[in-house]
Amino acid sequence: MTSITKSYVLSRMLLLSGVGFCLGWLLGNAFLGLSVVLMTYCLWSVKELFRLLDWLHAAKDRNEEPPESKGLWGEIFDGIYRLQKHHGRARRRLSTVIDRIQSSTTALKDAVIMVDRHNNLEWWNLAAEELLGFKTPDDKGQPITNLLRDPRFVDYFEQGRYQKPLLIPSPLNDEYQIEVNVTVYGRGNRMIIVRDVTRLMQLEIMRKDFVANVSHELRTPLTVISGYLETLIDGLHDHDLPPVWSKAMNRMQEQSLRMQGLVQDLLTLSKLEAAEIDENSAVSLRPMLHAIVEDGKALSGESQHKIYLECPEDAELGGCAHELRSAFSNLVFNAVRYTPAGGKIYVRWWQDEDRGHLMVEDNGIGIDPIHIPRLTERFYRVDKSRSHATGGTGLGLAIVKHIMLRHGGRISISSHPGKGSKFVCHFPKKRLMILADE
Incomplete structure (x- = not known):
């Protein structure tokens, strides 16, 4: 049917009105003729409206074509029918896509679960039944916390902090x-x-x-080798040795000491990964940081680095004292090693409403920002030759990271080449223990 425009409808109405008016005028009553024609048109329109309603009700159960009609109502019937066909095709396409998605997720070995805003189960794949024991269709509409009742999952799910995944035992085994x-x-x-x-x-x-077993087994032979080398060097000190032998023995002693340091760092990392914090008490930060700063000055030696400490006298932190000392000293000693002679190093503790912060900042050689995301990885070195020259094992920052994780904190790093580096340890509020001012 040709599309009907508004002008067409208006022209038809005017034509009918004109015909009615003329017939009434010929019969002696123009307005009566007009009224009869318009009433007839209204009755026809009501009839067509009833046919439309009957068709719409019938179309819910079966796909019937629209009844035949003319004019405006014919266009309405055809327009609704076209919309139904379009929506039907769209529904079939969506249904096909949904079926394909469900088929692909069913093939996954990972469980996929859909939960509505009321925390009720909407849909899950076959793997969810195998991993979690869900039952179809009995569990549909059930709150997920009724099926996964591990307190750690309930807290994780209700808190809404999903940046990191949760590791829990399977509810089935x-x-x-x-x-x-x-x-x-x-x-x-x-x-x-x-x-x-x-x-x-x-x-x-x-x-x-x-790693722990190998490190433990290497510690004894390395200690023996280092001890004998030291004895040989001391015993032959007064003898005139060829320069080649003297250089070789000194290099052997340096490398054995470096290997001992590496083994010790590996054992420290293994201990940090294997156990919970075995000591959790109030640690006075000022004396600890002061001792670390003094050790840093001793390590600096002739380089004469200027190390500044800023820490309140009453600052305390809840945690393991020897682990915190290890983390802080690693940061300070690294700053000493990678800052040119005469450089400045700042060690500062402060706290705000939410956290406590320990900063170690230097004006040393700095680090290219592209390396920062990997600095806390084991054995990662920005410059291997420079790390060997300074005696580093590549495990210091990895140890710092693990200690921070064990204390519920994190470490942030910012640096630019030639502008120094800044390392900040952030501790959660629950570990802050500030003595009340009298």
Whole structure:
């Protein structure tokens, strides 16, 4: 049917009105003729409206074509029918896409779970039934916290802090470990992805045990080698040795000492990874930092670095004293090693309403920002030759990172070549213990 415009409808109405008026005028009453024609048109329109309603009700149950009609009502019937066809095709396309998505997620080994804004289960794939024990269709509409009742998951899910995944035992078997990732989408809806990481955890434990065992076994022979080298060097000190032998023995002693330091750092890392904090008391920061600063000045020696300390007398921090000392001294000693002679190093402690902060800042050679994300990785070095020259093992910042994690904190790093570096340890509020002012 040709599309009907507003002008066409108005012209038809005017034509009908004109015909009615003329017929009435010929019969002696123009307005009566006009009224009869308009009333007839209204009755016809009501009839067509009833036909439209009957068709719409019938179309809900079966796909029927619209009834035949003319003029404006014919256009309405055809227009609604075209919309129905378009929406039907769109629904079929969406249904096909949804079926493909569900088929692909069903094939995944990771569990995929959809939760609505009321925390009720909407949909899950087959892996969720295997990993978590969900049952179809019995569990549909159930609150997810009724099915995953681990207190750690409940806290994680309700707090809404999903930046990091959660590791918990599987609800079906405590020997299996699962990793939970939550993504918020739409209006409070959540998609939960659960992975079985048991194998990865076992490999990580094997790696840690291997490093710890190897480091432990290497410590004794290295101590023996270093001891004999020291004895030989001291015993032959008064004898005239060829320069080649003298240089070789000194290099051997340097490398044995470096290996001892490396083994000790590996053992420290293994201990930090394997156990919880074995000591948690109020640590007075001022005396500890003052002692570290004095050690830094001794390490500086002839380089005569200027090290400044700013810390309140009553500053305290809850934690393990020897671990905190290890972290802070690592940062200060690194600043000494990588700052040219006569450089300045600032050690400062302060706190705000939410956290406590320990900063070590220097005006040394600095670091290219592209290296900063990897600085706390084990054995990562910006310049290997420079690290060997300073005696570094490549594990210092990794130790600092693990100590901060054990204390619920984090370390931030900012640096630019030629402009120095700034390392800041951030501690949570719960570890701040400030003595009340009298």
